[in-house]
Amino acid sequence: MLKAMLARAKQGYRTMRYPAGDPPPLPARFQGLPIIDAARCAEGDRACEDCAAVCPTKAIIVTNTAGSAPSIDLGACLFCGDCVRACPRGAITFGKDYRLSTSRREDLVVESFGPGADAKTYARAVAMGRELRRLLGRSLKLREVSAGGCNACEADVNVLGTVGWDLGRFGIQFVASPRHADGILVTGPVTRNMELALKKTWDAIPGPKVAIAVGSCAISGGPFAGSPEVLGGLGSTGIPVDLWVPGCPPHPLTILDGLLRLIGKIKS
């Protein structure tokens, strides 16, 4: 008993102040929101498409009208950086912005900025509607389902329950039974073999309920998109998604930022 107390004194109080304070430092080599510089890309000409050619998940869209530059669909992006290395003009960088979650699938497409390009600000996730926020904003119980996930997204969701992050202080908790849940959080590309279990779990959650897709697999199938053994993400199941969190896996800070936006604790 005494040893445990001494250990607690040594280990210290480690719960971060974020969102009341600064977020925890991200690694120097962290890859967050991509920044595509249209001016560097096309240089007056058409885009060269080298980036799109190397993307493993075909996440880069090049319309290639004159003066256009690529856009990146973060829902399919693995944040691998192959496009950065392929670009001969350094037009793509992945910045340090970890705030990647959106409310709509189409908002995950990052467009280039610069003269002549349609510079759209990244539309981050907004809070659920007022009625839902009244019911769930201070107590959101989630049932997690891994539908073919590789365990990285699962691990980084799990870590939110550890003392540093302490998800419970926001009233968000992962529960054992869908009957006790207010929503579902799905990872993995939705394998054929998990389709029924996922559907049954969703159906067992009493309404009103929310659905959250975490990770590239859950949004678009990720590296497994195109495999006949997977459906290709939560969107393919007919379950209406309220929050999309891109990444492979998304950093726990990205997941937390998304969840806090959903319950209205962080506003854009």
Added chain:
Amino acid sequence: MSSLPAAFAKIKAEKPVPLDELPLLDGPALAAAMRDAIREGSRVVSYFGTPKGEGRTELVAIMAGDTTNALGAARALVKEGFPSIARDCPQTQLFEREIAEQCGLVPEGHPWLKPVRYRRSWTGRDAWGRDPAAPILPGVGDFYRVEGEEVHEVAVGPVHAGIIEPGHFRFQCHGEEVFHLEIALGYQHRGVEESLLKGPDLRTFRLIETIAGDTTIGHATAYSHAVEGLAGTRRSPRVDAIRAIALELERLANHTGDLGAIAGDTGYLPTSSFCGRIRGDFLNMTAVLAGNRFGRGLLRPGGVAFDIADAERDELLKRLAAAESDVTNAVGLMWDSASVMARLEDTGRLTKEEAIELGLVGPAARGSGLARDVRRDHPSGIYRFAQIPVATADSGDVYARANVRWLEVGRSIAFVRDRLGALPSGAIDSGSGPLAPNSLVVALVEGWRGEICHAAITDGEGRFARYKVVDPSFHNWPGLARALRGQEISDFPLCNKSFNLSYCGHDL
């Protein structure tokens, strides 16, 4: 003495072998050779089939004789079936079922021929003669049943209580006691091996990294070794050192998490809470190297994407020291707590003989006194020059498997510290090249769960005609099932965590 029978060609990890140099046997001869090898102390590393057209399947068996660092391979061409040796050699039973499911072949005499991943074969033939129009339902089939008035059956999963991958567990219980546990997986099957065919292509490395997402470095290392072997790429020692540092950091993060989870399942929250955080500290060390916590994009065939300059080295050493102090303090509490030890000792016991019979690998094997470790037995990269003593424990229970992890934490920290203090020079990327055609190459890595084996067979153009992945979990899931016999069902979570196997690594 476990040198291999003459039927197997001697091969070396990472060195490609032209296919026509592999002995071509028939089904019965290959089965007999494997049985003889196993009887003499060798074990199956990988055993798989490749459909060859015209109704034929080529079986390939990779065997290891650990005490002599021997690796051997042989193949056989079969048509509708092949002889099963699973009755005599249980370590082959899951491999045979996988061949049945993938290639539509019947392993004649298999004692319990069940599907592995609940999907159609690659050949249009079905080993169970199922109706091709009817869907294959995962987990649906005959489970081993114990009959009796007071016997009841408990079914858990696929969706489990926590944030964890899915699988189905069927217990035959008498009161609290588990007579038998049968595990049915396949829910995480994504079609990895098929997706790798005809590669390497743009997706290949990303698929390799996500075979088992918590073992990104392990699988990426095995793949890189296989491809570097086929391309004849010579890596610099600096690359090997950086890769080993990443592999050991992966081991440290997961072992720390496991020790915390084991404590958590006995209800001992101090160790559980502290380790939950410290695991993140190790993951963040990987992120110092790679920019992300799982090491995605750190490796590539020919080298690594990022170097360890003085700044990174100093940062890593500083964090390593802090984590070492914290984890020693956190885990020490667990060993000092009599109530925790009472739960861990004598629970989920597997004898050394059972571990050998089942072909277990990793900490699960070492916890039963079976000293198997690829880093010593089939070393590659920097492990050829810098050895880590193999950690074993004798009691075969949850305590032993936890203790092995604890010993490995200490040894991996020392290893990483040594490597950081003595980084060899060299380029961090030697590039890649075309792969040797019509060849077999095998790569072995000691992932944190145990032995990872990647076996690649190239076609005439140097593209993958077959890429066989064996995650350590493929060997070890039957070990968990065996360990539950005679245990209380309430100890299942604890036993499960003492193995901590990958569902997606098994399901591919």
